[in-house]
Amino acid sequence: RYANCGAISWFDGRASAKVDPKGPVFEIPTGDLIDSVTGEYAGVNQVIKEKSLGEIERVQLYTAFGYPHTSCGCFEGCLFYIPEMDGYGVVHRNFKGETVNGLNFVTISDLTAGGRQVDGFHGLSIEYMRSPKFMQADGGWDRVVWIPVDIKERIKSFMPPEIVDKIATDEDVTDLDGLRAFLQEQDHPIVSRWTAAPKEEPGEIAVPTLELPASAFPIQGVPAGMGFRIILKNAKIRAEKMIIKADKG
Structure with missing residues (x-):
C-alpha cells in the first residue's frame, strides 16, 4: 500500500527509515x-x-467509519461518503469542477486533512485502489458509486469486472438524481442496501415544552408579564450538547 501522496511505496519507506533512522x-x-x-x-x-x-487512540486501515486512518494534506485523492446513496465517491487532486454531490476537491480535502479522524472521509493514493483490501470492511468496490473517468480508466483492469460498468463517472452523471437513476439502471450492488423510509403514523409526539416569559420573546397579542408555552409536534431534534443550569431566581 502506497502512502497517501502516491509517491512512497513500502520499499521507499524502508530505505528512507534506514538512511535516516530519526527522520x-x-x-x-x-x-x-x-x-x-x-x-x-x-x-x-x-x-x-x-x-x-x-488525541487519537485507534486506527482501522480498511474503513472510513469508526476509526478511519488520518490524513495530512498531500494525499493524491479523497474518498468521501455520499449519504444519499449510502456509497462512496473518490476524487483526485487534478479533478476540476464539482463532484456528483456538488463539492469540489478543495472542499472535500478540507474535510479530510489535518490529521483528524472524520467519519466518511479519508485521503488515499490511486495506487491503493488496486489493492484487494481496498475498503474491504465497508464492502470494497461494491460501495463505490462514483469516480472521475480518468481514474476509472487508469485502474479499470484492477477492478472486479462485474462492477466496472456499474460505477458512474463524471461523464455519466452530474448530480445525485442522475446518479440514483444510473445506479438503478445498472443494477449496482448498492441498490440492494436501500430501504424505503418507514411511514410515520400521524399523531402527537411527547416532547419537552419550552416556557419563556413574554418579555424575553415578545409576541403581538400577548400581554406583558404573561407567560406562554411553545409545543413542538412531530419534531425531530438533534443536539451535540445539552447544558442544564440551575435557576438562581
Whole structure:
C-alpha cells in the first residue's frame, strides 16, 4: 500500500527509515492483530496514541467509519461518503469542477486533512485502489458509486469486472438524481442496501415544552408579564450538547 501522496511505496519507506533512522519515516511494529477485516493492530494503535499525544487512540486501515486512518494534506485523492446513496465517491487532486454531490476537491480535502479522524472521509493514493483490501470492511468496490473517468480508466483492469460498468463517472452523471437513476439502471450492488423510509403514523409526539416569559420573546397579542408555552409536534431534534443550569431566581 502506497502512502497517501502516491509517491512512497513500502520499499521507499524502508530505505528512507534506514538512511535516516530519526527522520519522519520509521518502522511501526504491527503488534497483535485486533481485526483483520478493518485492519486494526495493537502496535499501530500504541504508536499513533504516543505520536498524537493521546488525541487519537485507534486506527482501522480498511474503513472510513469508526476509526478511519488520518490524513495530512498531500494525499493524491479523497474518498468521501455520499449519504444519499449510502456509497462512496473518490476524487483526485487534478479533478476540476464539482463532484456528483456538488463539492469540489478543495472542499472535500478540507474535510479530510489535518490529521483528524472524520467519519466518511479519508485521503488515499490511486495506487491503493488496486489493492484487494481496498475498503474491504465497508464492502470494497461494491460501495463505490462514483469516480472521475480518468481514474476509472487508469485502474479499470484492477477492478472486479462485474462492477466496472456499474460505477458512474463524471461523464455519466452530474448530480445525485442522475446518479440514483444510473445506479438503478445498472443494477449496482448498492441498490440492494436501500430501504424505503418507514411511514410515520400521524399523531402527537411527547416532547419537552419550552416556557419563556413574554418579555424575553415578545409576541403581538400577548400581554406583558404573561407567560406562554411553545409545543413542538412531530419534531425531530438533534443536539451535540445539552447544558442544564440551575435557576438562581
